[in-house]
Amino acid sequence: MRNSYVESDKQYVLHPYTNLSAHQTLDPFIITHGEGIYVWDDKGNKLIEGMSGLWCASLGFSEQRLTEAATRQMQKLPYSHLFSHRSTEPAIELSEKLVSIAPDNMARAFLVNSGSEAVDMAIKMVWYYNNALGRPKKKKIIARKRAYHGITVAAGSLTGLPYVQDGFDLPAIPVMHTATPHYYREGLPGESEDDYSTRLATILETEIQAEDPDTIAAFIAEPIMGAGGVIVPPAGYFEKIQAVLKKHDILLICDEVICGFARTGEMFGSTTFNAQPDLMTVAKQLSSAYLPIGGVLLTEAVYEAMQKGSDQYGMFGTGNTYGGHPVAAAVAVETLNIYQERDIVNHVKGLSGQFQAGLERLAEHPLVGQGRGAGLIGALEIVRNKETKEQYPAGDKVAAQIANFARNHNLILRPTPGDSVALCPPLIIDDKELALVFDRLEAALNDMHQLLV
Ligand SMILES: Cc1ncc(COP(=O)(O)O)c(C=O)c1O
CATH class of the missing domain: 3.40.640.10 (Type I PLP-dependent aspartate aminotransferase-like (Major domain))
Incomplete structure (x- = not known):
């Protein structure tokens, strides 16, 4: 890959939904290729695309048909x-x-x-x-x-x-x-x-x-x-x-x-x-x-x-x-x-039990107030106090930090308003891959928890 992509990005690309000043100091996250539910970044990391891009790449990244x-x-x-x-x-x-x-x-x-x-x-x-x-x-x-x-x-x-x-x-x-x-x-x-x-x-x-x-x-x-x-x-x-x-x-x-x-x-x-x-x-x-x-x-x-x-x-x-x-x-x-x-509706129905159970399991985590979803879309809402549902100050951007930790574990997630972390994997995901998603998500929650205690 040519070396100058990072600098050229900062110089020429006006990014949507991006703080334009921060983009001058943060390197762009450049995705180079994909296969199945995975994408690779320009550093060679193989990540699970847990958001299907922007809730869209349902058949993953290598559907030849x-x-x-x-x-x-x-x-x-x-x-x-x-x-x-x-x-x-x-x-x-x-x-x-x-x-x-x-x-x-x-x-x-x-x-x-x-x-x-x-x-x-x-x-x-x-x-x-x-x-x-x-x-x-x-x-x-x-x-x-x-x-x-x-x-x-x-x-x-x-x-x-x-x-x-x-x-x-x-x-x-x-x-x-x-x-x-x-x-x-x-x-x-x-x-x-x-x-x-x-x-x-x-x-x-x-x-x-x-x-x-x-x-x-x-x-x-x-x-x-x-x-x-x-x-x-x-x-x-x-x-x-x-x-x-x-x-x-x-x-x-x-x-x-x-x-x-x-x-x-x-x-x-x-x-x-x-x-x-x-x-x-x-x-x-x-x-x-x-x-x-x-x-x-x-x-x-x-x-x-x-x-x-x-x-x-x-x-x-x-x-x-x-x-x-x-x-x-x-x-x-x-x-x-x-x-x-491929009867995708029944495929999703078949996996939704595992998906919802994963969200419910992680709802027990000390940082999570609620796990919610349907089919293969879900979120965890982050709270400081599970009893009172009190949230961390918005400026702490806890959900965004969790998404960053998840990326270190090779899982792409999305922080959303209301301090929630969203999950929306490609519909072609299988049960083993889905288990991996939840393992990585849990690891990211644990990293965040360690930082907070
Ligand atoms: C529910 C909903 N409607 C409309 C849109 C806009 O779609 P697009 O980004 O393709 O213009 C989005 C995009 O995320 C969406 O989630």
């Missing part, structure tokens, strides 16, 4: 688009396949290039839908505190994490942020999960009434909140929230960008948590991250109103140059084929 699918399509037709009635075979196949594996009420697919674009497009669709129905006032979107929906102007507005909005003049669209459904932190003494969900639904009802239901278009939710700290909804949450939304004719958008494609032990997180969305956003594991692609799935009812709108306005006037790119679509089709052939 995806490489071949991309090559085949690149040789056949490297580019065409979907504007003005044009189409391509991979985009057609992918849309059909997505609808066929999605919950029954999903009827159409609109292809984009990323999760943020999918969220932006879903919001545009909701606005378009209400305009077509003659309800121009019904435009506000309800999101949740600690939600992550991406970075574009609309998606970044819906995201409920200050570090994504600070300095960017966000939110810039009409959005309200309602409560995070975090039972461990927000549940009252003696309150059951179900009662907590009832309370959240009541809060939502009050907020909607205060804002005027006729001005609220949609509620957007990740089935499990990922980047905000892997927050698993309490029992009954989506049923109760959705009853309130239905009453006020407010659409539900499920942001499946992380949860989609077996992550939670069902093909979609909406199914795991009994949500019946009107629109769904997908990306990441859709192509196992091998190429950028995302999509919005919608019901026939939403589609029909949009069709009416397109007559009214002359066309459905939106689309990206690369939306439904044939090479990315071909890779996504192959990814979905692999999920089906």
Whole structure:
């Protein structure tokens, strides 16, 4: 490898989600290659990618079939688009396949290039839908505190994490942020999960009434909140929230960008948590991250109103140059084929017992207040006092330090807001590899504990 990569990185690369000053003193963590669930850094360390990159590389880093699918399509037709009635075979196949594996009420697919674009497009669709129905006032979107929906102007507005909005003049669209459904932190003494969900639904009802239901278009939710700290909804949450939304004719958008494609032990997180969305956003594991692609799935009812709108306005006037790119679509089709052939849903279901047991075991560790998760996504919430749930000062960045220790043990983890450490390994992981993940995570917790006592 050429010697100058580190210096050139510091000189030329503007890194996302990075303190730009610190980057001048810290060397970049350069990943050079990968195989299975492992990646190698430029120093020759072989690490378990315990976060699947950014919750996305579901089939790991050496799936030959995806490489071949991309090559085949690149040789056949490297580019065409979907504007003005044009189409391509991979985009057609992918849309059909997505609808066929999605919950029954999903009827159409609109292809984009990323999760943020999918969220932006879903919001545009909701606005378009209400305009077509003659309800121009019904435009506000309800999101949740600690939600992550991406970075574009609309998606970044819906995201409920200050570090994504600070300095960017966000939110810039009409959005309200309602409560995070975090039972461990927000549940009252003696309150059951179900009662907590009832309370959240009541809060939502009050907020909607205060804002005027006729001005609220949609509620957007990740089935499990990922980047905000892997927050698993309490029992009954989506049923109760959705009853309130239905009453006020407010659409539900499920942001499946992380949860989609077996992550939670069902093909979609909406199914795991009994949500019946009107629109769904997908990306990441859709192509196992091998190429950028995302999509919005919608019901026939939403589609029909949009069709009416397109007559009214002359066309459905939106689309990206690369939306439904044939090479990315071909890779996504192959990814979905692999999920089906290898029965990835049952593979995840089969391992989720071991995964949850691992989280529960580590919840006994003196530094851990709660272990939570579903399928193959989870987190440990770090506390100073297990009884009172008191946390370390945010400035101590304990979760970040644990992630650093984990890296010394060749495991990549992610610290999240709320001082939690997230885990989201490639779905192809096996039981022996999963045991290794928990051994390394425990070693990192022990290192941190030693430093603190
Ligand atoms: C739930 C969710 N929605 C949307 C996004 C944005 O996706 P992208 O980074 O592809 O724009 C993310 C990214 O992490 C996400 O986790």
